[in-house]
Amino acid sequence: MKEGPDIALIGSLIGDPARANMLTALMGGRALTATELATHAGITLQTASSHLSKLEAGGLLSQRKQGRHRYFQLAEDEVGLMLENLMGFAASRGMNRHRPGPKDPALRKARVCYNHLAGDYGVRMYDSLIAEKQIEINGDDLALTPAGQTRIEALGIDYSALKKLRRPICRTCLDWSERRSHLAGSLGEALLTLFIDRGWAKREANSRAIRFTASGEKAFSELFPQ
Amino acid sequence: MKEGPDIALIGSLIGDPARANMLTALMGGRALTATELATHAGITLQTASSHLSKLEAGGLLSQRKQGRHRYFQLAEDEVGLMLENLMGFAASRGMNRHRPGPKDPALRKARVCYNHLAGDYGVRMYDSLIAEKQIEINGDDLALTPAGQTRIEALGIDYSALKKLRRPICRTCLDWSERRSHLAGSLGEALLTLFIDRGWAKREANSRAIRFTASGEKAFSELFPQ
DNA sequence: TTCATACTTCGATCGTAGTCGAAGCATCCC
DNA sequence: GGGATGCTTCGACTACGATCGAAGTATGAA
Numbered sequence: 001m002k003e004g005p006d007i008a009l010i011g012s013l014i015g016d017p018a019r020a021n022m023l024t025a026l027m028g029g030r031a032l033t034a035t036e037l038a039t040h041a042g043i044t045l046q047t048a049s050s051h052l053s054k055l056e057a058g059g060l061l062s063q064r065k066q067g068r069h070r071y072f073q074l075a076e077d078e079v080g081l082m083l084e085n086l087m088g089f090a091a092s093r094g095m096n097r098h099r100p101g102p103k104d105p106a107l108r109k110a111r112v113c114y115n116h117l118a119g120d121y122g123v124r125m126y127d128s129l130i131a132e133k134q135i136e137i138n139g140d141d142l143a144l145t146p147a148g149q150t151r152i153e154a155l156g157i158d159y160s161a162l163k164k165l166r167r168p169i170c171r172t173c174l175d176w177s178e179r180r181s182h183l184a185g186s187l188g189e190a191l192l193t194l195f196i197d198r199g200w201a202k203r204e205a206n207s208r209a210i211r212f213t214a215s216g217e218k219a220f221s222e223l224f225p226q
Numbered sequence: 227m228k229e230g231p232d233i234a235l236i237g238s239l240i241g242d243p244a245r246a247n248m249l250t251a252l253m254g255g256r257a258l259t260a261t262e263l264a265t266h267a268g269i270t271l272q273t274a275s276s277h278l279s280k281l282e283a284g285g286l287l288s289q290r291k292q293g294r295h296r297y298f299q300l301a302e303d304e305v306g307l308m309l310e311n312l313m314g315f316a317a318s319r320g321m322n323r324h325r326p327g328p329k330d331p332a333l334r335k336a337r338v339c340y341n342h343l344a345g346d347y348g349v350r351m352y353d354s355l356i357a358e359k360q361i362e363i364n365g366d367d368l369a370l371t372p373a374g375q376t377r378i379e380a381l382g383i384d385y386s387a388l389k390k391l392r393r394p395i396c397r398t399c400l401d402w403s404e405r406r407s408h409l410a411g412s413l414g415e416a417l418l419t420l421f422i423d424r425g426w427a428k429r430e431a432n433s434r435a436i437r438f439t440a441s442g443e444k445a446f447s448e449l450f451p452q
Numbered sequence: 453t454t455c456a457t458a459c460t461t462c463g464a465t466c467g468t469a470g471t472c473g474a475a476g477c478a479t480c481c482c
Numbered sequence: 483g484g485g486a487t488g489c490t491t492c493g494a495c496t497a498c499g500a501t502c503g504a505a506g507t508a509t510g511a512a
């Protein structure tokens with residue numbers, strides 16, 4: 001009768017609107033304090049605190065104390081992937097929290113998916129990397145080809161440092177707006193950081209949206225031709 | 227602030243234990259009546275009825291009237307994929323509803339994932355099909371190669387009939403026990419049906435487990451060498 | 453028609469979980 | 483030290499939703 005893993009547990013964790021709002025806020029990739037998350041969810045600090053401890057107990061969140069602040073973030077990449085997946089499903093059922101607003105196109109164009117680039121730009125980058133055989137699919141795993149390695153090192157990404165991490169370097173993540181894969185993993189994170197460090201793009205405050213500058217778009221398109 | 231799809235809605239649908247039990251029961255692939263689902267969930271018929279209408283309104287279930295029975299099933303393949311995905315996540319967090327029981331190994335070996343084969347056997351079949359280049363990955367899509375087409379037609383599967391359906395023929399699904407991909411889609415369904423029709427395997431009653439016969443295992447291993 | 457089965461709807465109950473006010477720690481700054 | 487600020491814990495309130503009994507509808511059988 002009762003077989004397999006307990007989906008009701010995660011379901012109920014995500015099922016509360018306040019918690020869901022916090023989680024989506026954390027999909028922005030930044031670590032947020034309890035107070036920030038409380039305002040995101042539209043609740044008082046006390047209730048937020050109780051929600052946060054539940055999410056942490058459920059393994060969805062991890063926290064880091066810094067002085068008198070407590071920074072929360074998604075516990076692992078997998079949490080972000082799972083959430084993006086759920087969003088994709090919800091979107092396919094037309095479950096939206098609002099009628100598409102002015103922010104919506106910006107989100108679809110480029111946004112943060114926990115720590116990497118998603119949206120149209122994320123998918124374009126992924127497709128380009130595949131087309132140029134810089135990453136390739138081996139069974140279930142995505143791997144950097146030798147050509148890809150030299151390529152990203154030329155961009156200034158420290159490949160050996162990525163390799164030392166326990167996390168997978170390349171990983172696919174299903175995009176909810178495009179319904180296609182894009183690149184996650186430590187390389188996905190490194191690339192997004194690169195774009196921001198080079199001033200090609202900026203994270204918008206209080207949003208998952210990423211705004212590319214005009215020159216940033218040009219550089220991006222040259223780097224990842226379609 | 228409130229961006230993107232509403233994950234809280236699906237979360238709350240899945241978050242109720244009774245509903246989660248019904249959904250996992252329906253992952254067995256058979257269409258079940260309201261009464262059967264009520265007993266699966268351990269609740270009375272009245273409450274089951276209310277849960278079922280909520281699940282249907284949420285687009286997770288569809289129903290089909292047949293005489294005085296009402297058969298429920300997962301609305302689409304995507305629902306099954308999403309649920310299996312969630313189970314994978316739950317399993318990776320150690321969220322199990324029971325300490326692994328005697329049924330557990332059987333489930334991990336071979337089980338139904340809504341309408342196709344999952345577990346060790348599902349993954350083995352998938353790997354074998356990939357290794358022999360009968361299916362291949364093109365970007366996000368999985369496709370049958372010409373060699374694969376002749377192969378499955380030789381097995382007695384009507385390829386042109388599959389092609390006429392709106393559903394994708396090949397599709398990957400993430401296995402929660404193996405944490406690897408296996409084959410879903412209409413071909414995945416057709417293959418499982420084939421195994422059962424040929425008497426190689428049987429569905430267990432009231433369980434997702436699939437039991438292969440000795441000769442069935444042999445035939446399966448010959449068909450999909452490792 | 454009459455009875456039985458399958459299911460839904462209504463109404464009432466009950467529990468639990470989300471919520472906040474108030475008080476209690478902890479950390480930082482002056 | 484004293485007084486902010488950030489967060490947690492406690493306790494009480496409340497509301498929502500899960501639950502079931504009882505009555506109502508639909509289909510089928512006799």
